Amino acid sequence: MIALNVNGVVHEVNVSSNDTPLLWVLRDILGMTGTKYGCGIEVCGACTVLIDGEPERCCQVGVGEAQGRMITTVEGLSADGKSHPLQQAWIQLQVPQCGYCQSGMLMCAAALLQNNPQPADSDIDEISNVCVCGTYQRIRAAIKLAATL
Amino acid sequence: MSIEMTEEAVPVGQPTGVTRRQFIVTGTSGFMLQFCLPGVSRAAAALGAPAPVKMNSYIVIHANSTATIYFGGCELGQGAMSGLAQLAAEELMLDWSQVVTQTVLPDSISYITGGSSAIRTNYLPVRQAGAAVRTMLIEAAAARWKVPVAQCTASNGEVTDTVSKRILSYGNLAAAAAKLSPPSKPFLVADAKLRLIGKSMPRLDLPDKVNGRAIYGIDVRVPNMLYAAVKHCPSLGGTLASTPGNPGGGVVAVVPLGNAVAMVAGTTWDAMSAFDEMEISWNIPASSKAIDSTVFSTEATTIMAQGPVVPAEVIGNAASAMAGAAKVHDATYSFPYLAHACMEVLNCTVSITAAGCEIWAPTQAAAWVQGTAAALTGLPLSKITVHTTLMGGGLGRKIEQDYIAQAVKVAMAVKAPVKLMWPREEDFGKDMYRPMVLSHVKAGLDAYHRVVAWENRIVSPSIQAQRGWISAGSEDGQSTEGATSLPYAMATRLVQYGAHPSPVPIGFWRSVGHSYNAFVVETFIDELAMIAGVDPYTYRRGLLINNERYLAVLDAAATLGDYTSPVPSGHARGIAIAEAFGTVVAEVVEIANATSTSVDVLTVACAVDCGRVINPDSVTAQMQGGIVHGLSAALWGHITFANGVASVSNFDNYRLVRMPEMPAVSVHLLPSTNPPTGAGEPGVPPLAPALANAYFKLTGQRVRSLPFFPTQSTMGDD
Numbered sequence: 001m002i003a004l005n006v007n008g009v010v011h012e013v014n015v016s017s018n019d020t021p022l023l024w025v026l027r028d029i030l031g032m033t034g035t036k037y038g039c040g041i042e043v044c045g046a047c048t049v050l051i052d053g054e055p056e057r058c059c060q061v062g063v064g065e066a067q068g069r070m071i072t073t074v075e076g077l078s079a080d081g082k083s084h085p086l087q088q089a090w091i092q093l094q095v096p097q098c099g100y101c102q103s104g105m106l107m108c109a110a111a112l113l114q115n116n117p118q119p120a121d122s123d124i125d126e127i128s129n130v131c132v133c134g135t136y137q138r139i140r141a142a143i144k145l146a147a148t149l
Numbered sequence: 150m151s152i153e154m155t156e157e158a159v160p161v162g163q164p165t166g167v168t169r170r171q172f173i174v175t176g177t178s179g180f181m182l183q184f185c186l187p188g189v190s191r192a193a194a195a196l197g198a199p200a201p202v203k204m205n206s207y208i209v210i211h212a213n214s215t216a217t218i219y220f221g222g223c224e225l226g227q228g229a230m231s232g233l234a235q236l237a238a239e240e241l242m243l244d245w246s247q248v249v250t251q252t253v254l255p256d257s258i259s260y261i262t263g264g265s266s267a268i269r270t271n272y273l274p275v276r277q278a279g280a281a282v283r284t285m286l287i288e289a290a291a292a293r294w295k296v297p298v299a300q301c302t303a304s305n306g307e308v309t310d311t312v313s314k315r316i317l318s319y320g321n322l323a324a325a326a327a328k329l330s331p332p333s334k335p336f337l338v339a340d341a342k343l344r345l346i347g348k349s350m351p352r353l354d355l356p357d358k359v360n361g362r363a364i365y366g367i368d369v370r371v372p373n374m375l376y377a378a379v380k381h382c383p384s385l386g387g388t389l390a391s392t393p394g395n396p397g398g399g400v401v402a403v404v405p406l407g408n409a410v411a412m413v414a415g416t417t418w419d420a421m422s423a424f425d426e427m428e429i430s431w432n433i434p435a436s437s438k439a440i441d442s443t444v445f446s447t448e449a450t451t452i453m454a455q456g457p458v459v460p461a462e463v464i465g466n467a468a469s470a471m472a473g474a475a476k477v478h479d480a481t482y483s484f485p486y487l488a489h490a491c492m493e494v495l496n497c498t499v500s501i502t503a504a505g506c507e508i509w510a511p512t513q514a515a516a517w518v519q520g521t522a523a524a525l526t527g528l529p530l531s532k533i534t535v536h537t538t539l540m541g542g543g544l545g546r547k548i549e550q551d552y553i554a555q556a557v558k559v560a561m562a563v564k565a566p567v568k569l570m571w572p573r574e575e576d577f578g579k580d581m582y583r584p585m586v587l588s589h590v591k592a593g594l595d596a597y598h599r600v601v602a603w604e605n606r607i608v609s610p611s612i613q614a615q616r617g618w619i620s621a622g623s624e625d626g627q628s629t630e631g632a633t634s635l636p637y638a639m640a641t642r643l644v645q646y647g648a649h650p651s652p653v654p655i656g657f658w659r660s661v662g663h664s665y666n667a668f669v670v671e672t673f674i675d676e677l678a679m680i681a682g683v684d685p686y687t688y689r690r691g692l693l694i695n696n697e698r699y700l701a702v703l704d705a706a707a708t709l710g711d712y713t714s715p716v717p718s719g720h721a722r723g724i725a726i727a728e729a730f731g732t733v734v735a736e737v738v739e740i741a742n743a744t745s746t747s748v749d750v751l752t753v754a755c756a757v758d759c760g761r762v763i764n765p766d767s768v769t770a771q772m773q774g775g776i777v778h779g780l781s782a783a784l785w786g787h788i789t790f791a792n793g794v795a796s797v798s799n800f801d802n803y804r805l806v807r808m809p810e811m812p813a814v815s816v817h818l819l820p821s822t823n824p825p826t827g828a829g830e831p832g833v834p835p836l837a838p839a840l841a842n843a844y845f846k847l848t849g850q851r852v853r854s855l856p857f858f859p860t861q862s863t864m865g866d867d
């Protein structure tokens with residue numbers, strides 16, 4: 001049994017190995033499917049969650065490593081699913097297209113704003129997640145908008 | 150409410166007026182109008198099959214006067230469901246807050262989503278359906294009040310008697326309206342009174358896409374579901390030699406799948422990781438080992454030189470005109486195989502019980518899914534239920550049936566509900582790739598640099614021929630789309646197609662043939678402009694004489710992109726224009742810092758004539774997305790084959806534009822009241838040639854083989 005603190009709630013999970021990536025524990029065992037599988041090799045960023053406030057690509061974070069730490073997923077950005085400044089900005093600027101990468105983008109943006117309330121373009125450029133729909137321009141604008149909300 | 154299905158054939162494709170048989174109304178406890186949307190089907194068109202003739206879309210009026218609109222298509226991310234809902238809500242006289250959308254009811258027949266068709270083919274049928282419902286509600290109110298219909302108006306879910314000021318809600322009227330016959334010619338809302346069409350209404354699907362609640366195919370969960378991961382033979386054409394034994398570690402079943410094998414376990418991870426240490430024995434025929442990109446290049450070169458080729462477009466005698474030309478110029482272009490790289494990998498969930506087969510799939514072709522499952526299970530279509538989920542991109546790949554068939558087979562084998570998923574490596578390694586292309590173009594100019602002869606020979610595998618939709622070697626309109634019917638003044642033309650049979654599975658990629666033909670035409674026109682000693686924008690204007698539509702788009706892009714303003718030192722601007730799916734798009738690209746391994750793409754100015762715009766912000770988003778798609782492919786996109794194995798396995802060696810490389814894209818939509826044309830794909834074609842034309846100005850180097858920087862196609866996690 002491993003105890004995971006996800007969005008402030010502690011879950012006891014049974015896994016075949018402590019090396020099981022957090023991504024699949026979140027998705028398949030806890031049923032929190034907002035965090036997405038994209039590449040499995042920590043390149044695309046679709047699986048980004050916050051662990052103790054830092055953005056982590058959880059497709060290669062063993063669940064054992066996440067034990068006892070604060071995990072925040074897109075489901076935990078806000079209680080009502082719409083009131084986080086980033087969520088408001090994302091809707092106001094109609095950022096998502098297919099939306100699949102957006103959970104990871106939002107979590108990266110949340111971490112960025114937490115550490116840097118007024119990010120410059122060069123700071124936003126540090127987000128290296130992939131969006132095949134090409135929503136980067138709107139993501140950039142939405143992060144700047146969220147910084148004012 | 151009961152859902153009554155009909156097998157009755159209905160007339161489709163009538164641009165004006167509708168017949169009663171186009172609508173079917175039921176109203177056991179409310180109001181539902183069924184109608185048929187044609188969608189688009191290259192397959193159906195190629196096969197000569199009729200457009201779908203079954204009811205595949207519905208408008209339901211609820212007791213609280215809101216409406217649910219069920220569309221037989223899908224939401225790939227393009228905003229189509231919202232756009233269609235806007236059309237329906239406009240005619241229903243509902244506020245935007247009063248409509249929701251869903252994809253088709255489980256037992257209905259769907260249409261295929263592709264070909265930038267969602268709005269352009271469904272625009273009028275959806276408006277007519279909405280207008281029919283509104284008309285019936287008004288008629289029901291007029292009958293209850295015993296007043297003339299013309300005395301009643303509808304708005305925000307209510308019908309008002311304009312004389313007595315009495316009001317009845319749609320919910321109140323629904324049951325009575327359901328007993329009426331649909332009007333044969335519902336009146337559409339006049340242009341001057343449009344409230345929603347042409348406005349950037351917020352998309353209905355986005356709120357759930359910012360909080361993790363949106364359910365994509367890969368997120369589907371069914372009680373007692375198992376998880377399957379697939380591994381294919383690395384070599385194309387290879388098959389499983391023997392089914393591996395169960396490796397343990399949570400694996401509950403190993404299912405052979407012909408050219409692949411599936412591990413089935415209690416979690417995706419247990420299924421995927423079972424492959425890690427496993428030796429799988431494959432039968433790889435000699436023909437697979439011969440699948441090699443150097444062989445492909447040789448074959449294409451031979452076909453280019455020796456044929457056989459078939460004509461795609463013949464106007465006048467190009468050979469004779471070429472012989473008499475003052476100046477002849479030619480160039481050869483090559484394009485690689487490309488992957489779709491949808492963010493959501495292929496997946497499908499299947500549950501087979503005594504009641505039938507239920508499928509949840511990210512699919513652009515739910516009706517085909519139904520057929521695939523029926524063929525494998527032996528069940529009648531009526532026992533196959535397909536739930537079309539949201540898609541993390543489709544891009545043409547999710548029209549295919551390979552992953553669907555695998556999921557059905559595994560569910561049959563393990564006798565339990567299964568969600569089957571392709572690891573990313575399988576998604577890249579077993580894509581249905583954008584075909585490779587070799588293209589040769591030759592132009593003859595007269596003394597005034599007018600084009601007196603234009604010859605273009607395109608050698609490429611045919612998607613349609615590979616699927617048996619057209620006979621092998623015959624002219625393939627998809628391979629030549631964007632190379633024929635050019636807008637430019639050219640006295641004679643000869644466009645030919647040479648079929649290049651390929652063992653590589655190929656499929657529909659955003660803008661299909663336009664994705665490469667526009668590059669050939671638009672960079673070669675630039676070369677002709679240089680020969681003429683005229684700026685390429687000006688040269689194009691000359692060749693577009695009297696073509697008001699193209700000129701307007703070209704000029705708008707030039708204005709938006711400051712094309713004629715002085716260029717900052719070290720910068721250059723390129724321009725290109727192309728028409729795809731009825732939409733004309735011109736783009737001006739401004740670049741700097743061009744080297745042999747990189748270029749900074751600073752801005753892209755995009756002008757669009759896509760007819761009447763339903764949702765400007767959605768069209769703008771599609772252009773932004775198409776430009777990024779085209780840019781990634783132009784800079785780095787390529788897949789080669791050696792020993793039958795694809796060169797790309799994951800995003801680390803299939804580089805895509807990311808935040809730092811994103812140019813500032815501006816989009817100008819030309820006002821129009823013409824019928825809507827495509828939006829999803831037409832942003833792609835002009836990008837690469839506009840970039841190449843700018844790159845030439847800065848470096849003097851002509852790029853005639855894509856991608857620009859094949860050695861720079863790796864992508865790290867930095």
